[in-house]
Amino acid sequence: MNQMQALTHVSRPELGNTIPVSVFRIFRQFSAHYGEDILGEKGVRSVFTYAGRELGMDIGQQLYTEDLSEYLMRVKQYVFDSSIGILTLAEDLSTDDKMVLQLGECVTCSGMPNIGQKICFFEVGLVAGIVETYTKKEVFAYETKCNANGDDCCEVTVELDPVKMYFN
Numbered sequence: 001m002n003q004m005q006a007l008t009h010v011s012r013p014e015l016g017n018t019i020p021v022s023v024f025r026i027f028r029q030f031s032a033h034y035g036e037d038i039l040g041e042k043g044v045r046s047v048f049t050y051a052g053r054e055l056g057m058d059i060g061q062q063l064y065t066e067d068l069s070e071y072l073m074r075v076k077q078y079v080f081d082s083s084i085g086i087l088t089l090a091e092d093l094s095t096d097d098k099m100v101l102q103l104g105e106c107v108t109c110s111g112m113p114n115i116g117q118k119i120c121f122f123e124v125g126l127v128a129g130i131v132e133t134y135t136k137k138e139v140f141a142y143e144t145k146c147n148a149n150g151d152d153c154c155e156v157t158v159e160l161d162p163v164k165m166y167f168n
């Protein structure tokens with residue numbers, strides 16, 4: 001049994017299998033703030049993003065299929081079933097070189113007041129890992145919108161050809 005599988009074994013007869021979203025956010029933001037004290041802002045962002053990417057690659061491998069639209073459908077379903085959010089590909093903003101994915105009802109930021117910061121680094125990595133598993137190439141992903149930054153959704157942009165992006 002790997003660590004991921006071990007985590008899914010829950011025995012809480014009285015308290016059940018779910019926690020309030022606010023508790024998840026508190027655990028997460030406290031970890032982020034503590035990490036920031038030790039590693040600095042960039043350091044903690046990298047840790048969260050790369051941790052998310054590892055998980056994204058793991059999820060991607062579980063859901064993998066050659067058919068891209070089927071793969072995306074499985075990912076959407078997984079993200080929904082796990083209550084992470086409601087994932088949609090913003091087709092009007094996506095091109096051959098980049099994918100723009102929006103996460104409605106984002107577990108981390110949806111409904112948060114504007115604190116002037118994008119905070120969903122873990123989700124950025126998660127999306128990057130899921131895309132990389134399919135493309136088998138490294139991508140460059142970043143958060144372009146976040147509820148905590150006063151935007152109307154959480155949005156991750158994935159540059160599929162980072163090298164080309166730097167030279168444009």
Ligand SMILES: [Zn+2]
Nearest residue numbers: 109120146154
């Ligand atoms: Zn966000």
